[in-house]
Amino acid sequence: MxxxxxxxxxxxxxxxxxxxxxxxxxxxxxxxxxxxxxxxxxxxxxxxxxxxxxxxxxxxxxxxxxxxxxxxxxxxxxxxxxxxxxxxxxGFGGVESLGEGRLRVGAAALDKRVASAAAAAGLAGFEFLSGIPGTIGGALRMNAGAHGGEMADIVREAHAVGPDGMRLVLSLADLGFSYRKSAVADGVIFTAAVMAGAPGDPGEIAARMAEIARHREEAQPIRARTGGSTFKNPPGTSAWKLIDAAGCRGLRVGGAQVSELHCNFLLNTGDATAADIETLGETVRRRVLETSGVVLAWEIKRIGIPL
CATH class of the missing domain: 3.30.43.10 (Uridine Diphospho-n-acetylenolpyruvylglucosamine Reductase, domain 2)
Structure with a gap:
C-alpha cells in the first residue's frame, strides 16, 4: 500500500x-x-x-x-x-571527549561504537553498551541495559528537541529513568547525551567487552532477523524462563518463530509479516498468563497501522 x-x-x-x-x-x-x-x-x-x-x-x-x-x-x-x-x-552520530571522564554522544551513535570509544579513552562503565544493538537515542528513551549496567548509571544529561521545536537540556532527574523506560514525554526527540565513566584498566575493559560478545554469540540469535529481547523481565524472574515453561520455545505463527536458542527472541524466518510477529508475541503473552499468571510487557516497540 x-x-x-x-x-x-x-x-x-x-x-x-x-x-x-x-x-x-x-x-x-x-x-x-x-x-x-x-x-x-x-x-x-x-x-x-x-x-x-x-x-x-x-x-x-x-x-x-x-x-x-x-x-x-x-x-x-x-x-x-x-x-x-x-x-x-x-548529523547526530558524533562521539567526542569533554574531559574529566565525560563523553558527548550523538543520539544516532551506535551503542557499540560508544562502548568502543569509551574503552579507547580508558573509561569503564560503558561496557554493557557493547551488547545492545541500537543507538543512544533509543537507549535514552528506554533506559536500555544489559549485563549489569544501564543508561541511568552513566548518563549525566541529555539534549533534545520538544514537539514545538524548543531546544531542551534534561538533567538525570528530568529523565526519570526506571526499569526499561524514561519519564520523558513521547514527543520529545533526543539529539545527544553527556555520559560519564570512571578511569579503568584498558585490558580489563577489553576483556569485559569480549566476554559480553561471547555471551551474545552463544546465547542469542544475533545473526537472525530479530528485534532483540521481546518482553521485559518481570520482577524476580526472567521472561525467557516463563516463555519456556509455557511451552513456547520454537512456536510458530506464519513465518514468525520463537527462537529455539533464546525464547525471549522472536524471529522472521524469511517470509513473516509484521502481523505474524505481533500475533506470535501476543500468543506467547496469553500462554504465559495462562500457565504462570504473569502478564509479560512488550519491550519491543510496535508502531504503525495494520493492514
Whole structure:
C-alpha cells in the first residue's frame, strides 16, 4: 500500500529545510525484522537546528514518529501515517571527549561504537553498551541495559528537541529513568547525551567487552532477523524462563518463530509479516498468563497501522 504524498506540501511549508524528505519510504528496509509498511513521509534532518526548524513548522495534528536503526521495532504492515523522523549518523552520530571522564554522544551513535570509544579513552562503565544493538537515542528513551549496567548509571544529561521545536537540556532527574523506560514525554526527540565513566584498566575493559560478545554469540540469535529481547523481565524472574515453561520455545505463527536458542527472541524466518510477529508475541503473552499468571510487557516497540 502507499499513502498520499505529503512531501510537496511539507516542502512548501518549510522552505528553509536542509534535511531530506522522502515519500512512502519502505520501512521494511530499515528494521531488523525486515517487515512493515511504508512511512508516509520520511524526514532525515541535517542537524539539531534543522530538526528544531521542522518541528516548529510541521502542521498541527500531523502525526510524528521517531525511529532509530530499527533494532527494537515492529512496524505494522499498513505503515506509519504522518512524518517519520530518522536521525542519521552524519548529523547526530558524533562521539567526542569533554574531559574529566565525560563523553558527548550523538543520539544516532551506535551503542557499540560508544562502548568502543569509551574503552579507547580508558573509561569503564560503558561496557554493557557493547551488547545492545541500537543507538543512544533509543537507549535514552528506554533506559536500555544489559549485563549489569544501564543508561541511568552513566548518563549525566541529555539534549533534545520538544514537539514545538524548543531546544531542551534534561538533567538525570528530568529523565526519570526506571526499569526499561524514561519519564520523558513521547514527543520529545533526543539529539545527544553527556555520559560519564570512571578511569579503568584498558585490558580489563577489553576483556569485559569480549566476554559480553561471547555471551551474545552463544546465547542469542544475533545473526537472525530479530528485534532483540521481546518482553521485559518481570520482577524476580526472567521472561525467557516463563516463555519456556509455557511451552513456547520454537512456536510458530506464519513465518514468525520463537527462537529455539533464546525464547525471549522472536524471529522472521524469511517470509513473516509484521502481523505474524505481533500475533506470535501476543500468543506467547496469553500462554504465559495462562500457565504462570504473569502478564509479560512488550519491550519491543510496535508502531504503525495494520493492514
Amino acid at each position: 502507499s499513502f498520499p504524498d505529503l512531501v510537496p506540501e511539507l516542502s512548501r511549508l518549510m522552505p528553509e529545510l536542509r534535511g531530506r524528505l522522502a515519500a512512502n519510504q519502505p520501512m521494511a528496509d530499515l528494521t531488523w525484522f525486515r517487515v512493515g509498511g511504508p512511512a508516509q513521509a520520511m524526514f532525515t534532518p541535517a542537524d539539531a537546528d534543522d530538526l528544531s526548524y521542522a518541528l516548529a513548522h510541521l502542521p498541527s495534528g500531523l502525526p510524528v514518529t521517531v525511529v532509530g536503526v530499527g533494532s527494537n521495532l515492529i512496524v505494522r504492515d499498513g505503515g506509519i501515517p504522518g512524518v517519520v523522523i530518522r536521525l542519521a549518523a552524519k
